Amino acid sequence: MSDAAQPTAAEVRAAAEAVKTALDRHLAAVERRSGEDDPAVYEAFNQLAAAAEVYDELLYDRYDEVTPFEIPGTEDSLPPYAGPEEPNAISVLIRRDYAVAEPQRLLAQAQRVQAVEYDEGPAVGEEAAGTVHRALGVLFGEFEPDEIASRHKEFGLEEGDSTLWVTAAEDPAEPGEWLDAPFEGVDPQLVVCRFDVSAVFDDEDPEDAEEAGELEDDLDLDEDLEPLDAER
Incomplete structure (x- = not known):
């Protein structure tokens, strides 16, 4: 230059x-x-x-x-914002992934929910929460997604990646317009902000960790000092 x-x-x-x-x-x-x-x-x-x-x-x-x-940002994956400066409507797109880590805990929680709804205990037959598939339907039908996110361990779930996108629009969508395919047709240039959570951001380069350990040995740091970690 x-x-x-x-x-x-x-x-x-x-x-x-x-x-x-x-x-x-x-x-x-x-x-x-x-x-x-x-x-x-x-x-x-x-x-x-x-x-x-x-x-x-x-x-x-x-x-x-x-x-x-x-x-970590989104500049490499999203183009520059090209939406309205004063949007009249926004859409919030959220995806959260979970692993069913403890199926028995999941089934037990779903059966407790059904026990409250029926005076004589959990429902039986086709409506009984006897499979993971039906238990998931019971729990996500009873609790808001945010509550499940905050209590996922109680339901035997383990958090995976998650992402939240806020997109801008000139006008609100018509009722029922996108219900059949809610995540299709998202224009990346209309994304106002985006936030990703992933275990990949927490991974540390083994070589960097080794170098940091060698540096600590060279400096003879006090054992009660703890390293400052950047969360993001």
């Missing part, structure tokens, strides 16, 4: 200040979060990721230096 095209020191400093502001906003949103899927937290997270990316690019262009952190 030529010197004429390089960002100025003032621009780099301004980008750094923007990261600090975004950090404060993200922390404030987390402190005020209303639940696991609070959209304010997702928005603050995306703003922090965007600010950090701008700073990282300017820092490299100006000083040939990089930052020591990386915030």
Whole structure:
């Protein structure tokens, strides 16, 4: 890059200040979060990721230096937003995956639900929660998805990946318009914000872990000091 095209020191400093502001906003949103899927937290997270990316690019262009952190984002998987600046409607698309880790616990919980609904105990025959298939139908028919997410261990379920997309629209959909295929036809350019949760984000590079261990040995750190882990 030529010197004429390089960002100025003032621009780099301004980008750094923007990261600090975004950090404060993200922390404030987390402190005020209303639940696991609070959209304010997702928005603050995306703003922090965007600010950090701008700073990282300017820092490299100006000083040939990089930052020591990386915030997982969606820039590589989603195109730039091209929806209305003031949408009149939004759609919230959520997918949560679970593994049936304890089938007997799942069956027992479903049978308890049915026992409450019938004076003489659980239903029998075709309506009895005697299979995993029927038990899932009973539990998801009784509890809201958010409650199942917060109590999944009680139901013998193990969390997998999850994602939440908020898409914008000019006008609300007509009643019943998309019920047959609720997740088809989503335009990535209309995604306002997106938040993904996956165990893949928690995986640590074995080589990095080994290097960190060697560094700790070299520095002779106190045993009661704990490393600071980045959650995202």
